[in-house]
Amino acid sequence: MAVIPVSLAGRSYEVFVQQGLLDDIADHAAAFLRKTTVAVVADKNARLHHGERIAASLKAAGHEIVWYDIASGEQSKSWTELQKLTDWLLANNIERGDHVLALGGGVVGDLTGFACSILKRGCGFIQLPTTLLSQVDSSVGGKTAINTAAGKNLIGAFHQPALVLADTATLLTLPDREMRAGYAEVIKYGILGDLGFFDWCEQHGSEVVAGDKAALETAVSRSVAAKARIVAEDERETTGTRALLNLGHTFGHALEAETGYSDRLLHGEGVALGMILAARYSARLDLISAEDAERVTRAIEKSGLPCEISSLGLACDGAALVDHMRHDKKMDAGTLPFILLRSIGAAFLHHDVSLDDVAVFLDEQLHGN
Ligand SMILES: NC(=O)c1ccc[n+]([C@@H]2O[C@H](COP(=O)([O-])OP(=O)(O)OC[C@H]3O[C@@H](n4cnc5c(N)ncnc54)[C@H](O)[C@@H]3O)[C@@H](O)[C@H]2O)c1
Numbered sequence: 001m002a003v004i005p006v007s008l009a010g011r012s013y014e015v016f017v018q019q020g021l022l023d024d025i026a027d028h029a030a031a032f033l034r035k036t037t038v039a040v041v042a043d044k045n046a047r048l049h050h051g052e053r054i055a056a057s058l059k060a061a062g063h064e065i066v067w068y069d070i071a072s073g074e075q076s077k078s079w080t081e082l083q084k085l086t087d088w089l090l091a092n093n094i095e096r097g098d099h100v101l102a103l104g105g106g107v108v109g110d111l112t113g114f115a116c117s118i119l120k121r122g123c124g125f126i127q128l129p130t131t132l133l134s135q136v137d138s139s140v141g142g143k144t145a146i147n148t149a150a151g152k153n154l155i156g157a158f159h160q161p162a163l164v165l166a167d168t169a170t171l172l173t174l175p176d177r178e179m180r181a182g183y184a185e186v187i188k189y190g191i192l193g194d195l196g197f198f199d200w201c202e203q204h205g206s207e208v209v210a211g212d213k214a215a216l217e218t219a220v221s222r223s224v225a226a227k228a229r230i231v232a233e234d235e236r237e238t239t240g241t242r243a244l245l246n247l248g249h250t251f252g253h254a255l256e257a258e259t260g261y262s263d264r265l266l267h268g269e270g271v272a273l274g275m276i277l278a279a280r281y282s283a284r285l286d287l288i289s290a291e292d293a294e295r296v297t298r299a300i301e302k303s304g305l306p307c308e309i310s311s312l313g314l315a316c317d318g319a320a321l322v323d324h325m326r327h328d329k330k331m332d333a334g335t336l337p338f339i340l341l342r343s344i345g346a347a348f349l350h351h352d353v354s355l356d357d358v359a360v361f362l363d364e365q366l367h368g369n
Pocket residue numbers: 043044045046049050072073074077104105106107108110130131132133134137138139140141142143144153170171173174175178181182185267268
């Protein structure tokens with residue numbers, strides 16, 4: 001089993017990565033489950049496939065479970081769902097010292113984490129990520145949020161989990177499209193900061209997406225280790241280091257907003273397209289070669305992710321996408337820093353990008369030039 005520490009002084013915790021972890025959840029989480037009753041907030045599909053394993057382990061250890069089901073999809077990261085969930089947690093007498101279990105992907109993790117950050121000004125929670133994306137990214141680092149009409153993750157808090165149990169066996173039931181979407185956040189770590197890992201992804205990405213056990217465990221462990229290093233250095237995204245994890249997201253979140261946070265474009269698909277746009281825009285500014293931008297595109301395309309925004313059939317122009325970007329949390333006194341590439345494996349924050357030029361670039365991309 002890989003055990004990866006996230007070192008944050010009084011808020012430090014560990015991420016366990018192994019196939020079958022949920023079968024022994026009562027043992028792994030014992031230190032945090034101080035009451036007989038355990039509250040589990042669960043994505044409906046994750047519960048359907050993996051709820052029984054959790055129930056069996058907790059019941060054998062003398063616990064009773066109260067379940068709260070969350071509907072699948074991005075729409076659940078909303079004020080309405082947040083209010084319903086916090087009301088339910090209050091009705092179940094969750095106290096500050098309790099730990100709520102969040103079973104599911106990034107949607108359940110982000111919503112539950114945010115609810116726990118404000119419940120009685122903060123109670124504990126444990127992440128039980130069941131998608132590739134949530135195992136490699138969203139369950140680690142303490143970003144929690146809901147979406148609003150103005151944009152993605154605009155209301156939220158930093159609230160670290162007490163423990164993360166990434167059972168890679170849960171990924172065996174994940175639909176192929178969701179595996180591919182999660183893979184976008186895996187290859188992201190290579191593109192932004194680790195050429196060796198990018199090379200590994202070029203070689204083994206197809207195995208990861210196909211669910212190969214060894215490839216998956218390597219991909220999850222190396223991704224979590226990369227994220228843990230960055231989060232330990234810049235927990236609240238104040239120095240610029242953590243902002244690098246946003247590679248592809250300025251473009252990606254704008255595409256998600258334009259497609260209405262719907263099934264038309266999953267978060268990971270938006271990130272994949274966004275990373276390709278960031279690489280191509282870096283080449284447009286002569287920061288990297290056109291060949292390197294093409295190499296990033298081919299590596300992403302190889303895993304079956306979308307690569308061209310012209311194929312999304314968007315009715316908008318580049319200026320409309322830039323308008324979504326004006327709500328980005330990285331906006332600072334009217335300017336928006338962009339995460340661009342100096343080379344594959346070396347991302348940086350560019351503070352002098354013209355949004356008008358980005359709009360022209362996006363118009364070209366939307367028309368397939
Ligand atoms: N907090 C962070 O640092 C962070 C990082 C990356 C992404 N995110 C957020 O995460 C969200 C996306 O997360 P996601 O990609 O996990 O999507 P998701 O939570 O919507 O889950 C994807 C789909 O998989 C299903 N599912 C979950 N586990 C399953 C399983 N084991 N078997 C079968 N089906 C299963 C769900 O029902 C859903 O339909 C976005 O809202 C994004 O903004 C947050």
